[in-house]
Amino acid sequence: MFHRDPTLINKSLRWTTLGIEYDWNTKEYPREGRELPEELVELGSVICDALKLGEMRPDAAIVNYYPPKSSLSPHVDRSERTNAPLVSMSLGQSAVYLSGGKTLSEKPIPIWLRNGDILVMHGEQRLVYHAVPCIGAGEGETFESTNKPLEQYLNTSRVNITIRQVN
Numbered sequence: 001m002f003h004r005d006p007t008l009i010n011k012s013l014r015w016t017t018l019g020i021e022y023d024w025n026t027k028e029y030p031r032e033g034r035e036l037p038e039e040l041v042e043l044g045s046v047i048c049d050a051l052k053l054g055e056m057r058p059d060a061a062i063v064n065y066y067p068p069k070s071s072l073s074p075h076v077d078r079s080e081r082t083n084a085p086l087v088s089m090s091l092g093q094s095a096v097y098l099s100g101g102k103t104l105s106e107k108p109i110p111i112w113l114r115n116g117d118i119l120v121m122h123g124e125q126r127l128v129y130h131a132v133p134c135i136g137a138g139e140g141e142t143f144e145s146t147n148k149p150l151e152q153y154l155n156t157s158r159v160n161i162t163i164r165q166v167n
Contacts (some may be wrong), residue, residue: 010072013065013110014016014064014065014070015062015064015077016062016063017060017061017062017063018034018036018037018040018047018061018062018063019033019034019035019036019037019058019059019060019061019166020032020033020059020060020166021033021034021042021060022062022079025080028081029060029079029166031167032035033059033060033063035059036054036058036059036060036061036151037165038162039145040058040061040161041057041058041059043087043089043163043166044056044085044087044165045057045058045165047087047118047120048085048087048120050159051056051120051122053120053122056084056085056087056165057084057165057167058087058140058163058164058165059164059165059166059167060080060163060164060165060166061162061164062162063159063160063161064159064160064161064162064163064165065158065159066093066095066132066158066159066160067135067137067156067157068135068156068157069134069135070135071131071132071133071134071135072131074087074100074104074108074129074130074131075110075129075130075131075136076127076128076129076130077121077126077162078127078162079166080164080165081165081166081167082126082127082164083126084164084165085120085121085122085126085165086120086121086122086126086162086163086164087118087119087120087162087163087164088118088119088120088121088160088161088162088163089116089117089118089160089161089162089163090109090113090114090116090117090118090119090158090159090160091115091116091154091158091159091160092115092143092153092155092157092158092159092163093097093114093115093135093154093155093157093158094112094113094114094135094136094156094158095113095114095132095134095135095136095158096110096111096112096133096134096136096158097110097111097112097113097119097129097130097131097132098110098111098130098131098132098133099111099125099128099157100128100129100130100131101128101129102127102128103129104129104146106129108130108131109115114141115141115154122147132160135157135158141159142155142164143155159162
């Protein structure tokens, strides 16, 4: 049986997709794909309903893994339906999230995201540049778990799940 040191995976894994899979080469989603786990469908729908943002039918999610000292460059999420909200959930260590404007020349607003925070991009906010310039490793909560690799990862790193509507 092949065994791998979980700390090595943590250093190399940066993202994964759930539901309809994003094609990182073409920067597009195919029309069809796997079903998004029901828990994420319900979470996205309930949050949008509670905020009175209208109906959201989530069918894709991107899970970003942020090891210590990692970042995410400024970008705009244009591949999904831009009229549908994008629900973002933060787990693990805190991070600085920059919410910019429609061009890179507009000064971004820094937002400190902590474990359990949910950020929803909707309307005009859906098409702004945004980035994660730094992770606050060791500055967030301390996690304890019977799953020691998970405990170790969340005590040093960040996980972000973005729930999206493609179709």
